[in-house]
Amino acid sequence: MVDIVDHIYLVSVLPMALASKSFRSGAQAVRIDFANSLSVVSDTILRDPNLSTQLLSIKFDGSVNLLLSQLASAISYMPVDVVRAAQNTASNSTAAVKADLIATNLNRIKTLMSTTLTNLVGSIGDELSKIFSTGSILQSRTDINNAFTMFNTLSSTFKTKGDMYDPQALPDKYEATIQSALDLHKSGIQSKAASSWGVWATDLSQASIKTLTETLVTLGRNTQVGNDNQYNTSASSGCDTAKSDFRQKLDNEYLWSDKQDKKDLFTTAADNTMAAQKAIWLKNKVSTALASKFGMHFDVFVSEKKSNFVNTYNTxxxxxxxxxxxxxxxxxxxxxxxxxxxxxxxxxxxxxxxxTRVQIILLSNAAVTIAKNKFTLAKGNLHALPNGAISSTKIQTYQSQLDIGLELDRKAKVDKYDEVVSVYNQALLSEIIIPITDQTLANNFISTSALDTKITTQLMLFMSKKKGEEELALAKWNEWKTRTYPALVEVVQRNNSYKVDGLDGNLAAIKAIQEHVVDNIKINCSGLASELGMSYIGAWTLSDVKPQDMGMSVTDPTKPNQQNSRIFRLNNTPRNGYYDVNNSTNIEFFDWVVEVSDIIWCKPIITDLKPLKLDTTEYPAQNTPITVTVGASSAVTSTITDSQSWGVNAGVEVGYKLGVNDSWQANLKATFNGNFSSMKSRSESTTYTSTTSAQLTLSANCVNCVNQKVFVQKTSLPYTAKVKVVPRLRFQNGYTIWDCSDHQSTFEFRRTDEIRDDALANADPWEWKLAMERSSYLVNYLDNLTTASQYEFYVKGKWEGITGKYAVTTVTPKNTMTTLLPPS
Known part of the structure; x- marks a missing residue:
């Protein structure tokens, strides 16, 4: 719709352009500008998506008149006949533009009216559900017809709306479409009402017959033999009363058209009940002799009649x-x-x-409703009693078969949509989460907050690319997060919690590790030297001294387990001339040992999950359930790589494996030993049999489709090895006898975490027992040196490339086959 801004543009900007051109190129240039301005007018008018043909013509003609006036004004300096000719030429050129404009707009409003018709037909069912209950419908045919009068104006209202735009915009046979939808709904409601009233009448009839039976039983019990007139009179009276009560209640409350049929059926049932009760009365009350004689004749009569009746009835x-x-x-x-x-x-x-899932459900429900209405019409053509003893059983059997079949097909369609979306989103999810697991295992996240930020980013990417309903896609994401997120957090927290300042998260050189151990135990070692009487040294003498790297000593061939003979010395430097530099006690650490004390397994992390194939097999309907075998076995080669930082060597043993679960398989084993190697990586390959075979039982009386989705899954198994790095201790350059420089100056001990064992055993050459009795500090120093945390470090590693296959097998009734297209 051309608003005031468009008018300002047409009135102010376009004339300026026309006027400027007139000074340069004359009438021909102005005609070109007129054509350009006409194009702008067309685009501006089409901005209104709901514009009628009449209003479009008015706006277009008004804009053309304005442009013609502006054209004349722009070349007013020319002769009148030239101006008039230019206007005529320009005016003639607008006819084709207007026709195209009207045609374009007509196509738009045709689409609009077609969509409106679809929505209008779809809303009929929603409106009817507000009037009629989903259970039984106990309303008269007149009430049902009156309820449908609310839709009498649907066609006229729709036509009025279409005429407002353009009569040509109305869809073909729209009136028939609306009326067909109304007739279909009315037929279904009337059939449901007829069935509901039939149930109501049957319940009333059964209750009335029960009351009549009880009355006749009481009458027979209280009436003596021979009083036939009395019994017949009372029984007929009771029967007539029951008939009268039934007819009255039927007249007052029954609102369907077959009222007389119900009355006739009840009259017959009441008469039969009275006759049966009279026969029972006669049998119970007549004397034995009379009964024997009468009964013999009666039995012969009844037997003959009964036989004839049974034959006729069965036929x-x-x-x-x-x-x-x-x-x-x-x-x-x-x-x-x-x-x-x-x-x-x-x-x-x-x-x-x-x-969308909602659209698939709506379309599937509509197809099922149409099918059920067809069956309702077929039942109506039989003209059978809704609750007839014979017809109702057969009809209910076929009704049940139809309902079950339709519901299975409807559910299968929706399930197929869910299946397609699920596989698509699962493949997309695998693609999205791989960077998260890779970066986590690579120790790229400095904190769990950084991990959460990455997860949030990937979640936004996943939700932007997902298919189907947002809730289902989010549920799939949450399922992955619930299963894997704790493992990722555990890896990040473990990586960060075992960091040592200055060691760059345990990935520094071995020398820095040894220096850190020295820093942990040097005060206890100095205190030990002081308490044992070594010269010129106290517990805190070397607290600020940095260890001196004395280089690598020659490996002792008699010590095969010796892994690194680097020597570190803490030099005892004299202060203010007080110390004797030649006899001050130094501390040395040598013969380092590395031990793996524990392996901590993290939770497995699925690093890749991709659909490999989708096999679909259709089995025809069978009279009885059948058992089929689907799937196959195949050989798979898997290469498992073990990599870790310094200090531990893991030997991997890979055995027979049937696939990958979310738990560590017992047949994947490892042996660990400690050493001072740097970054370690080792791979082992194995070939195993992966089976996707499954036995299925298929239901009878329906076509079954067996779908088997085979996935390839890769799993990474992180671990942390707890490592102890322990040196031996040596006192160097000092002595234990005052002013006796020629006394032994070097004393070597066992591993620092084993010195307490010698002390408790009072081993030579020290008087450990006496020293510990004289100083409680010595006991503390020995205990501290035995504490494992002084020497412990943590080495991170992971097993990668654990590959397996597994299959998800489903059985559904026949439905649409669709190729799955996961993201590339």
Whole structure:
């Protein structure tokens, strides 16, 4: 719609352009500008998506008149006939533009009216659900017809709206479409009402017959033999009363059209009840002798009549059953197949914006409703009693078969959509989460907050690319997060908690590790030297001294377990001339040992999950359930790589493996030993049999589709090895006898965490027992040197490339087959 801004543009900007051109190129240039301005007018008018043809013509003609006036004004300096000719030429050129503009707008409003018609037809069911309950409908045919009067103006209202835009915009046969939808809904509601009233009348009839029976039983119990007149009079009176009460209640409350049929059925039932009770009364009350004589004649009579009746009745029943079976047996398969054909037309292309779960459910429900209405019409054509003893059983059997078949097909369509979306989103999820697990295992996250930030970013990427309903996609993401997120957090926290300042998270050189151990135990070692009487040294003498690297000593061939002979010395430097530099005690650490004391396994992390293939097999319907075997076995080669930082060597043993679960398989084993190697990586390959075979039991009386989705999964198994790095201790350059420089100056001990064992054993050459009695500090120093935490470090590692296959097998009724297109 051309608003005031458009008018300002047309009135102010366009004339300026025309006027400027007139000074340069004359009438021809002005005509060109007129054509350009006309194009601007067309684009401006089409901005209004709901513009009628009449209003479009008015706006277009008004704009053209304005442009013609501006054209004349722009070349007013020319002769009048030239100006008039230019206007005529320009005016003639607008006819084709106007026609194209009207045609374009007409196509738009045709689409609008078609969509409006679809929504209008779809809203009929919602409006009816507000009037009629989903259970039984106990309303008269007149009430039902009156309820549908609210839709009398649907067609006229729709036509008025279409005429407002353009009569040509109205869809073909729109009135028939609306009326067909109304007739379909009315037919279904009337059928449901007829069935509901039939149930109501049956319940009333059974209750009335029960009351009559109780009355006649009481009468028979209280009436003596021979009083036939009294019994007949009272029984007839009771029977007439029951008939009268039934008719009155039926007249007052029963609102359906077959009222007289119900009365006739009850009259027959009441008479039969009275006759049966009289026969029972006679049998119970007559004397034995009389009963014997009378009974013999009566039995002969009844036996003959009964035999004739049974034969006639059975023949009639068989004929009637055959008639109903023939009629419905041919209808049910056709209706079900028609519904399946309709369901197969529902497109599951995930790239279409209209392919949503709600839309699939609506379309599937509509197809099922149409099929059920067809069966309702077929039942009506039989003209059978809704609750007849013979017809109702047969009809209910076919009704049940139809309902079960339609519901299975409807659910299968929705399940197929869920299956397509689920596989698509699972493949997308695997692609999205791989960077998270890779970066976590690579120790790229400095904190759990950084991990959460990355997860949030990937979640936004996943939700922007997902297919289907947001809730289902988010549930799949949450399922992955619930299963894997704790393991990722554990890895990040473990990486960060074992960091040592200055060691760059345990990945520094071995020398820095040894220096850190020295720093942990040097005060206790100095205190030990002081308490044992070494010269010129106290517990805190070397607290600020940095260890001196004395280089690598020659490896002792008699010590095969010696891994690193680097020597570190803490030099005892004299202060203010007080110390004797030649006899001050130094501390040395040598013969380092590395031990693996514990392996801490983290939670397995699925690093990759991709669909490998989708096998679909259709099995025809069988009379009985059948068992089938699907899937196959295949050989898979898996290479498992073990890598870790310094200080531990893991030997990997890989055995037979049936796939990958979310727990560590017992047949993947490892042996660990400590050394001072640097970054270590080792791979082992194994070939194992992966089976996707499964036995399935398929239901009878329906076509079964077996879908088997085979996935390839890769798992990474992080671990942390707890390592002890322990040196031996040596006192150097000092002595233990005052002013006796020629006394032994070097004393070597066992590993620092084992010195306490010698002290408790009072081993030579020290008087440990006496020294510990004289000083409690010595006991503390020995205990501290034995504490494992002084020497412990943590080495991170991971097993990667653990590969397996597994299959998800489902059985569904026949439904649409769709190729799965996961992201590349």
């Amino acid at each position: 009639a029943c068989d004929t009637y059953k055959a008639y109903i079976t023939a009629e419905l047996a041919g209808q049910v398969p056709l209706i079900i197949q028609s519904c399946r054909d309709q369901l197969d037309l529902i497109d599951l292309n995930l790239d279409l914006p209209t392919t």
